[in-house]
Amino acid sequence: MYLSRIRLKPEMTAVQLAQLLKDRKGYGLHRLFWGIWGADTPKRRDFLFREEVANEQGLATSKRVADPVYYLLSPQEPDQQHPLFDIQSKPYQPALLPGDKLSFKLRVNPVVTRNKKRHDIAMNAQYDWLVKQLKNLEIERPKDKKACKHLLLDFADDQMVKTWKGIIEEGCFADQGNSKLARSEVLEWALKTVVDQAYQTWWQAKGNKHGFECITNQYHQVIKATAYQKHHMPEKDKQASFNSVDITGELTVIDVEKFKQALVNGIGPAKAFGCGLMMVKRVN
Secondary structure, three states, rough: OEEEEEEEEOOOOOHHHHHOOOOOOHEEEEEEEHHHHHHHOOOOOOEEEEEHHHHHHOOOOOOOOOOOEEEHHHHHHHOOEEOEEEEEEOHHHOOOOOOOOOEEEEEEEOOOEEEOOEEEEEHHHHHHHHHHHHHHHHOOOOOOOHHHHHHHHHOOHHHHHHHHHHHHHHHOHHHHOOOOOOOOHHHHHHHHHHHHHHHHHHHHHHHHHOEEEEOOOOOOOOOOEEEEEEOOOOOOOOOOEEEEEEEEEEEEEEHHHHHHHHHHHHOOOOOHHOOEEEEEOOOO
């Protein structure tokens, strides 16, 4: 395996850059990277990639502060001579032992499968929790999340709002639970807490599957989830989209072979869109 760092050549003009990156959403980057092997282009997608901002990585090579930098993991070494990119590659052979502690970052598409369909974990957790609250009020579930929230704010009594505050106080947003919040704000922070708990549970299940043990922090979180984003895929379908979230944390390697497979094969779906590549480094 090879881990490559791919940067735009600094001599590229603004016009060239705009032309190159106009199709960076959807399948655009996937197609772009598929061609960097030239005549040795793989028959199927067997690589993972991740997009970062070069300036934030301390890798800016031009005055364009928003230039991207890409990390690509592949079984074949990319062609170093490319008209658009500066490509630096090195063999990727992580030497790991059981008990090794690693910090990681990962852009991932967390989903739950229900009735053979994938559902975004955050949206699923929120809707299920809202429906449960309405059931406690003996109110029939409406069709969407927005309607659920309106009904709860209309009919929830003070005791139920107090219960929501308790949920907040037990989670990573505990400081908010001690604030003077309007009912609508209490509901929103409770929903944020529910989503965070769903992410924690999901990641622990991934640890069981991929040979690692999660390390918790003071809030009993195993990961920190940020940069939740919706991505549209018009080439696939006018309504098609997926959601990604950036997660960071620390873990302990338990099963070396399972964990190495997770590093090489990626975690979760949407790998063709820049998800699944776990970047790791040792914790001293």
